[in-house]
Amino acid sequence: MRSPVSIVLGGLIAACALPGRPAAAHHSFAPYESELQIAFTGVVTSFEWTNPHIYIRIDTMDENGEPKRWLIECANTTILNRVGWNWNMIEAGDEIAVIVSPLRNGEPAALLKRVRLADGSEYGNGGPAGPATIDFDGNPVPPVPE
């Protein structure tokens, strides 16, 4: 496993405050700390291609070198099919890199912003989740389109 955990403030993301966006018409991502993005790599232990959302469990190491299992929340199957994901593109055992916003309450779960698979291909997480504002090394970048 390469980079342990790099944490960078990803700048304020106003995705939830855009005018015209219907309130409460989809599952709220407000429990996630949208202004904080972190990047790390890990080994997939499960990939749940389900609705209302898709989940990836990833095993990695925390800042102290202790094992840590993350639950990564993704958008739903129909949105991610539309942006090019595939139901079988991730499997247990794959090493993947992710950019995520963690839960505010400190539990080991996070909202996916962007994922890079073992073959180097990259995917966003659809519009509702908002764009990545850091790269996979944790450096700030202009928002990456979904």
Place this chain on the structure above:
Amino acid sequence: MQPSRKLFLVAMLLTGTTAMAQQPSPAPGLNGSWERWPSSFAGLGSDADPPPVDPSAGRIPEPPLRPEYLEAWRAEQAEIQRLTEAGLPPANNYSACIGDGMPAMMMAMFPMEVLETPGQITIIQEAYNQVRRIYFDGELPPAEQAEPRFAGHSIGRWEGDTLVVETVGIKDYVLFRNVPHSPAMRIIERIRLVDDDFMQNQVTVIDPEYLTSPWIWTWAYKRWPGYRIQEYVCENNRYYPDAELGYQRLRVD
């Protein structure tokens, strides 16, 4: 069935494919897949083309609630916003895996499909596999007598090129923008194609018990040729309401 009729049907079945292939495609009308316009999410179709729809499309005015309800509604909206900004969004029907129902399902949060068949128009909203059926025969039950449902009971008629749909019988906890309603609520939709690619739906909510006047807005939709509505079963709901505060939490395991 008489033998001659049976033979005729068999012949139709045998030759049907060829016969259908030789017929010119019918005008699409309302049939097909639609996405809301303007769309705000990537992964939907393009909204680059300026459409000829009502420029107010998608803007929902404040509901004209009676004063005794309006104040409570405004306070609740402010509280929802405050809690959401604090990262504690209140649990709602969506976080319980319960679909929008009417009229919210017609905002087309996800793409929707319109199917015109003789005597009926069926609308399928991708999110939660929601379905509503609009019949052109029969009569609506009196609103207060209608079995409460998510999509309600709908009867349609054509007024020129406009499909006028009246709907009654919405469950009391199926709310659009948290606006309360009575069993007497009626929803009138005026749906028409503004050109081949855009459709608009003027929605009017009438409920004298709660509203001082009709609540009216317009939704617009852009045709999405070739899009096939996908399955969406809410099979893996990790959201649950916090036992003490009721906000939406995620089961992490």
